[in-house]
Amino acid sequence: MTKAEIVNSIAKETGLDKTMALTVIEAFMTQVKQNLANGENIYLRGFGSFVTKRRVQKTARNIITNTTIIIPEHTVPQFKPSKAFLEVVNDNRK
Numbered sequence: 870m871t872k873a874e875i876v877n878s879i880a881k882e883t884g885l886d887k888t889m890a891l892t893v894i895e896a897f898m899t900q901v902k903q904n905l906a907n908g909e910n911i912y913l914r915g916f917g918s919f920v921t922k923r924r925v926q927k928t929a930r931n932i933i934t935n936t937t938i939i940i941p942e943h944t945v946p947q948f949k950p951s952k953a954f955l956e957v958v959n960d961n962r963k
Contacts, residue, residue, distance in 0.1 A: 905946050917950040 872894065880890040901919055904911055911919040926942045950958070 913951075915951055915953050917948055917954050920947050920949060921945065922947050 872891075876887055876890045876894060879885070879894070880887045883890070885893075901911055905919060905921050908921065910921070913919075921944050924940075924943050924945060927940050929938050929940050930936070931938055
């Protein structure tokens with residue numbers, strides 16, 4: 870599903886026009902990015918959590934050139950679904 874399809878679906882369900890639905894979705898995504906960039910986690914009860922994880926520095930191998938490279942320590946965003954979210958997804962797959 871694309872962002873445009875989500876906007877259309879939300880506009881239809883809520884009665885908002887598409888530009889307002891797009892504004893709300895964009896504002897939500899901006900808040901998620903800003904909070905994660907500031908090191909703040911986001912918890913949405915019944916949906917899931919947006920958190921950041923630290924990855925430690927590690928040594929890896931470039932298999933093309935057969936050389937060792939160092940991957941520096943970095944932070945990655947992660948989504949952890951709630952139990953209710955997982956139940957809905959798993960029930961629909963059966």
